[in-house]
Amino acid sequence: MTSTLPNDNIRNFDDQITNKLISEIIRDRIKNSGTRFSANDNIADFINPGEFEILEREVASRVKDLLKSLIIDVENDHNTQETAERVSKMYLNEVFKGRYHPQPKVTSFPNDKNLDEIYTVGPISVRSACSHHLVPILGECWIGIKPGNKVIGLSKFARVADWVFSRPHIQEEAVMILADEIEKLCEPKGLGIIVKAQHYCMKWRGVKEPNTSMINSVVRGDFRHDLSLKQEFFELVKQQSATNNY
């Protein structure tokens, strides 16, 4: 076994000399690996231990610059003195945590009893933000499963959905990404997802239509090929929505 300095250490050492920002270091690392880093991608694998706190400070300093450009007196206005730090923490640890934090641990179990009846889980809260304006998208989601060889606990669907939605998104892509993650976790024979959400870029700004919502769905596997199964899924969701008064 030869003893060599890991590449990352060499790169970190070079970075210290060139005084790069932590965001530049992480971005270079992602680019060198050829990975995409769009707003709705997770980049947790590229953030090394100890770098997250530095990133929080960098984002806070950028938000402070934004407030200054908006000509807000961050030195003397006691309401905004710590806004930059709050916004940084909110982006990195709460509303966009699905970009910077790894996927919650989900254990799957073998489907020993060969369950093959479909079931739906919902409503699950949708808390997201639009990639175009970074304002909230709030709504609900229903997931329908026809089990395959693996099963996961019901609460895990909500945890994975929260992780996926907590990124800047457009709703159509959010649903596809959630479907991909659920397929990876439990390899269902059939999968259906419906999202109904209100977009604050329509309520708070723009056309200011407070009651407009967007509904979209994705169906995969047996839900796609078997029309009666697809109908059963939509019927179950309708019943769940009715009992929840939504």
Ligand SMILES: [Zn+2]
């Ligand atoms: Zn928007």
